[in-house]
Amino acid sequence: MVKNSIVKRWIVTVLSSIIIIIIAFSIVLCVILRLHYYNAARLTLESRSTDVVLSYFNQTSLSSEEQFIKTARTFVENYADKSVMEVWIIDTNGEVIVSSTGFSVKNEKYPDYNYAKAEGKFGEWIGKNSNNEKIIAQTYMLPQSDVITSAAVRYIVSLQDIDRQLTFIYIIVALVALFIILLVITSGAFFIRSIINPVKKINETADRIANGDFDVSIEKYKYNDEIGQLCETINHMAHEINESEQLKNEFISTVSHELRTPLTAIKGWGETIRSSDGDKEITEKGINVIVNESERLTELVEELLDFSRMENGKMSLKISRIDIVKELSDVIEAIQERAERENIEIISDISAGHIYTNADGNRLKQVFVNVIDNGIKYSKKGGFVKISLKRLSNNIQITVEDNGCGISKNDLPKIKQKFFKANNSARGSGIGLAVSDEIIALHNGEIDIQSTLGEGTVVTINLPINI
DSSP states (O other): OOTTOHHHHIIIIIIHHHHHHHHHHHHHHHHHHHHHHHHHHHHHHHTTSHHHHHHHOOTTTTSSHHHHHHHHHHHHHTOTTTTTOEEEEEOTTSOEEEESSOSOOTTOOOHHHHHHHHHTSEEEEEEEOTTSOEEEEEEEEOOOOSSOSSOEEEEEEEOHHHHHHHHHHHHHHHHHHHHHHHHHHHHHHHHHHHHHHHHHHHHHHHHHHHTTOTTOOOOOOSSOSHHHHHHHHHHHHHHHHHHHHHHHHHHHHHHHHHHHHHHHHHHHHHHHHHTTTTOHHHHHHHHHHHHHHHHHHHHHHHHHHHHHHHHTTOOOOOOEEEEHHHHHHHHHHHHHHHHHHTTOEEEEEEOOSOOEEEEOHHHHHHHHHHHHHHHHHTSOTTOEEEEEEEEETTEEEEEEEEOSSOOOTTTGGGTTSTTOOSOTTSSSOSOHHHHHHHHHHHTTOEEEEEEETTTEEEEEEEEEOOO
8 A cells, every 4th residue: 555645645735735725715705805895885875975964964054953953854854865775863962863764773883973973073883783784884973063062974784785695606606616626626536547547557567577477568548648658668668578588588598508519419428438448539539529519618608708798897808909801811711611511602802911900809809700600600501601801991891791591670670689599590699799799889890780581691890990
């Protein structure tokens, strides 16, 4: 069980942050809307403020209490916005002498009057009246006279309809926020699932590969994104590992065969010599076979050691000044006898007299032997192997051409890979060409192989002349 899964991290970091942002935005929006609607009610009250009052209440109307009451009643009776708001007239003692509704206001609270009285001009209050109805009230102090000192006009607007409308808006905002959150969760879950499921399959596949199941593969991912590329890479890796594993098994089988054949010959002839009662002819023949097979074993072991050095990056060169023409000629001379036994014609076309360069002569001989030996090995009886050497500017070009079985187009790109053998029926370990390619690369050169199946192969070795 994964303790810190992608889903958990997504919920903790991304989803929770989005939900907090959406909720915060919804709250801020609701607060802004509430302020907007309440300010609209406030502006409605302010639009009926002191200018209208002053047109009724002046020094003349406030010269006596009776005249003030009369003016107050006239003001309320003629007030045009009774249906929109309620209006009170408050006398010097803080008592309501007249209201636009005509109902008793005895138990009502109006702290806005106290605020206005304290400030000397204006006061506002938002709260609930005796009927538990939410209101906004504004009180404006009237001009003072010798008789009337603390009279005021109070405007009242109900907030019940506004609150009802705000409640509806809050519900809409909440539903929209909930819808957005659900949309984020749904889309996020789909997106996470599109990542989690392939990653699980990749993990399962990688685990099976780690346990040695190289035939496993991930089904094609429908999106061409990083996950899809990773799936393709895993499949490609599994395919390459599978091929490498098969090549390794074939290599082990081939090397086992290559080792068993000379060992069988050595053991057989050793027993033959021991039981030959000193027969010189049998003894001499047996010793020759034992020596030849021992040399063959030595070459195979050296090849395996070179391959091990190459894999570990420890292959080194012993550079000295050599005549590369002589090195190649010595190899041709040494391999001529074997070619004759195989009924393969060696054609030598070495036009240059001497070409000196700084290189590892023994390593280059190893390459020449391997390439020419392959030409002989894969040629039919009566065929030929043509070897040429040319100097091209600052390069040396060595070409080994045969008219043997050739290499298919599918196998040609793999021919220099370790363990690979285009023809499993031929002798050899399958690592000689890989080692040769590494040796030439250490000399800053390259090996190019061109081949046509059924017609033959041309191997071209290009080496720089280091003077």
